[in-house]
Amino acid sequence: MQTAVLDMKTLMQDKWKKRPLIISGPCSAESEEQMLQTATGLANTGMVDVLRAGIWKPRTKPGMFEGNGIVALPWLAKAKKITGIPVTVEVATAKHVEDAMHFDVDMLWIGARTTVNPFSVQEVADALRGIDIPVLIKNPINPDLELWSGALNVCKKAGMNQVGMIHRGFSSYGNTEYRNAPMWHLPIEMKRRFPGMPLICDPSHICGNRTMLQSISQKSIDLDFDGLMIESHIDPDNAWSDAKQQVTPEKLLELLNGLVWRHESTTAQEFITALTTLREQINQVDDELLTLLGQRMKLSDKIGQYKKTMTSLFYKPTAGTKYWKGPFKKEKRLD
Numbered sequence: 101m102q103t104a105v106l107d108m109k110t111l112m113q114d115k116w117k118k119r120p121l122i123i124s125g126p127c128s129a130e131s132e133e134q135m136l137q138t139a140t141g142l143a144n145t146g147m148v149d150v151l152r153a154g155i156w157k158p159r160t161k162p163g164m165f166e167g168n169g170i171v172a173l174p175w176l177a178k179a180k181k182i183t184g185i186p187v188t189v190e191v192a193t194a195k196h197v198e199d200a201m202h203f204d205v206d207m208l209w210i211g212a213r214t215t216v217n218p219f220s221v222q223e224v225a226d227a228l229r230g231i232d233i234p235v236l237i238k239n240p241i242n243p244d245l246e247l248w249s250g251a252l253n254v255c256k257k258a259g260m261n262q263v264g265m266i267h268r269g270f271s272s273y274g275n276t277e278y279r280n281a282p283m284w285h286l287p288i289e290m291k292r293r294f295p296g297m298p299l300i301c302d303p304s305h306i307c308g309n310r311t312m313l314q315s316i317s318q319k320s321i322d323l324d325f326d327g328l329m330i331e332s333h334i335d336p337d338n339a340w341s342d343a344k345q346q347v348t349p350e351k352l353l354e355l356l357n358g359l360v361w362r363h364e365s366t367t368a369q370e371f372i373t374a375l376t377t378l379r380e381q382i383n384q385v386d387d388e389l390l391t392l393l394g395q396r397m398k399l400s401d402k403i404g405q406y407k408k409t410m411t412s413l414f415y416k417p418t419a420g421t422k423y424w425k426g427p428f429k430k431e432k433r434l435d
């Protein structure tokens with residue numbers, strides 16, 4: 101192996117052990133210029149350990165930007181050469197792994213839409229057999245810890261020994277404050293299941309906007325997470341994907357400087373974690389209650405409208421009234 105590649109391998113090994121581990125870069129690698137300008141800006145902060153960029157973008161809706169694919173990998177290689185910072189990309193297939201390895205990508209991550217599919221996770225893990233590279237696995241989109249644990253175990257079984265987790269929040273019905281609800285008790289449970297495994301927070305995909313990034317980042321630090329993955333872009337408003345949640349390298353520096361890296365004692369840490377777990381469980385129950393109440397109100401409204409129509413069509417204060425009163429009375433109890 102060339103010396104430069106070996107040096108980068110050693111650097112990546114050091115970064116893997118560094119706490120906090122800070123990963124940043126654009127949601128998508130859009131052009132060479134955007135990639136290099138963002139990477140240079142991030143290098144100037146002096147705070148970024150690994151540069152990220154999406155090359156293959158799994159999209160929810162057709163017509164959205166699907167990533168530049170393999171043509172973007174040399175841009176990352178160039179960004180690494182200029183800044184000296186290792187790079188990471190998302191992989192979802194064996195071909196992605198092969199291409200990423202061909203361009204000496206230093207670390208990989210498995211996205212939320214891949215973690216939900218055990219076939220895909222197995223394919224990626226098989227492709228990585230015998231390749232010594234750190235891999236971070238995002239939680240699945242839905243709050244299913246068995247899928248997340250399953251993906252981690254598949255990777256470990258394939259012989260990968262540098263495996264970590266990224267918490268990017270979960271899709272949930274009704275919780276509108278976040279793009280993906282953090283449900284902190286779930287990553288806390290994963291920490292319990294996989295002690296010592298790095299756990300990184302991705303506040304960008306939890307928040308879906310810039311305003312909550314700071315508080316979510318701080319919350320993860322208070323919960324003893326091992327690092328952050330935050331999306332950044334040289335011109336966030338004009339980003340081709342996830343424009344609302346990306347920040348400039350300057351804003352990232354401000355955000356990172358504003359964080360308090362507490363070093364709580366183990367007892368204090370256990371107390372914070374237990375309290376967060378209980379609070380989060382209450383939030384969850386509250387959310388479900390509110391969603392159900394909302395659904396009930398809608399049904400109740402429908403009954404009202406239905407009654408109105410029926411009353412104007414059929415209701416006559418005559419002998420027939422008694423046939424209608426009964427069911428109306430029963431509904432009244434539900435209103």
Ligand code: PEP
Binds near residue numbers: 127211212305
């Ligand atoms: C991303 O990191 O750009 C991404 C697609 O994230 P997720 O898999 O969390 O949706």
Ligand code: MN
Binds near residue numbers: 127128331341342
């Ligand atoms: Mn993104």
